[in-house]
Amino acid sequence: MYGTKSKIDLAFEYQSQVAVLRPSIHSRRANLTVKFQDLYGFTVEGNVDDVNVLNEVREKVRQQGRVWWALEASKGANWYLQTTIGQGSALTSSLKFSAMANAITLKKLIRKGIPPVLRPKIWFSLSGAAKKKSTVPDSYYDDLTKAVEGKVTPATRQIDHDLPRTFPGHPWLDTPEGHAALRRVLVAYSFRDSDVGYCQGLNYVAALLLLVMKTEEDAFWMLAVLLENVLVNDCYTNNLSGCHVEQRVFKDLLSKKCPRIATHLEALEFDVSLVTTEWFLCLFSKSLPSELFAYGMLSSMRVLRLYLTWPWQSLR
Template sequence: MYHTNSKREFSIKFQPQMQILRPSIHSRRANLIVKFQDLYGFAVEGNVDDVNILNEVREKVRQQGRVWWALEASKGANWYLQPQVSSLTEGIALKSSLKLSTLANAITLKRLIRKGIPPVLRPKVWFSLSGAAKKKSTVPESYYNDMTKAVEGKVTAATKQIDHDLPRTFPGHPWLDTQEGHAALRRVLVGYSFRDSDVGYCQGLNYVAALLLLVMKTEEDAFWMLAVLLENVLANDCYTNNLSGCHVEQRVFQDLLVKNCPRIAVHLEELEFDVSLVATEWFLCLFSKSLPSETTLRVWDVLFYEGAKVLFHVALAIFKMKEEELLLAHHVGDVINILQKTTHHLFDPDELLTVAFDKIGSMTTNTLSKQRKKQEPAVMAELDQRLRRLNSIKMDDLDK
């Protein structure tokens, strides 16, 4: 059970392995729908093949967990923070007493994270590697509790929107969609809206903060993860009033799509398809509304370590995986349906991340920064033009 005290924790019970059903006829397998809860309590609906994929993925998670625990045992609880480990390059062996020495000698921290952080270790590893722990250490220990008490009862445009969005955030979830879950999520979101008045609150942050709560277990840790995400990990101004940063990211993504998936880009242009129709939600909610939760969290594993470039890799991978099908689409609605169906059933994060990092061209933080700066003037001019049109409409209404 979750308590209002930010230092208390709530627990999510791990679901037992799902039974693998084996109907004799393939068509029956494909049409047989199974409903169940995933690792973080979300309702999932899929066919028998989806269930089998999830079982295989969870077995991989268990195997990967053994590697992490072995490293913890041999190198210490915070081995991943040691400079000599984090600075290792590809191909340099890790010195350890692991029985799985062949595997251990071939991996680096980056590759380990891309293969997935075990759910039990995820809160600790995220908090350390993202910079959240360092950010929290710069303020008094009572910062979060003092802030939540200080803003309690205050009403702003942000708090009104937060209250409106709470019941719409993952409805039906066994903890988030309860009075207790709403209260915890509200404290995190309202607290941050006062910490950064430029951001305040933006729709999309409710889904991000909700998933952070489920992973981090405490409000305070979820709050600091949200802070480091908005202040250090993501591009500037993604969640400000005019969403200028998000518009810039869309322009950059469009350019990357042309470069990495030229056939798709040409076809989508012919259909007059705007990538923002799907990518806006991907970038604002960080895939939390689009991908299954366990796949989303694998993306976030890499996001908190490698930065916002991961979002572009994953977005491009989704298009790349369905290239042939997208090329046969005749309408904008067909494209949206293909992409939504694909994301909702991406139960295998390894499949997605393999495409994202092995079949998509490499991109660096510096390269993305240059592309963002290139797009910023055009985006700001466009937003300014929209604002002028809006003001013009308002003045015309007054004249009537």
């Protein structure tokens, strides 16, 4: 049937007609898994492209860091604390051009990333946490934690249940010391605001704030200003009505910006809130790598809406 050709020749001839399928460089890169610890001690595991995204963010923050340090040298260490010189429409003739220029510069810098070293001071000052803290005695947090020590409520029982499940495996948060610090912050706030008490999701937010702010008291006041002044009302109350409002806004935004995806999800009768509720309750702290979370917290994620109290808002 095959004439005088040997089996070996036939094998080579047949093999030459078969397309050689080799994995593309993109598929090979996708299969390469990289594992390392990020800036805040979390273990990051992903493919090469994921790591490249994080490296790009790091490089942008480094570049922005040089701009921040230059301004620190030329304008003084606390130049960004002098940007708000009034509240709402009350400022007219008292508006100073230098403060206005500082505020505009600061807004641009925040949107491009705050150096990690400056995040605790800038977050605390510009979020309103420092102002909120100044309205009570200096010993407020210590007195509150001592007063509620040993008390048991439904909130404290749920907190104790959630502590081991908050970023398990983290080198500090998942230790007795880390659990104790996180518990004090959450329990103290549950007694400060009985309407909120404790809601699942706050443990992740408070944990990230502890890592960024470094101290329990600063993390406590950051949590307080987020829940009381920045976020939509009733995000963490029993009916989660504020969270439902955010979900509705997100659905409308999805229909406007990604109509094909929204139509496809509607055809599947899939309720997107099944996925996104966790995003909003945890303020993306559980959904994004911590470095991206910390990089974008003051800007793209709308967690701290600083521009609402800045001078130029009232001049539009």
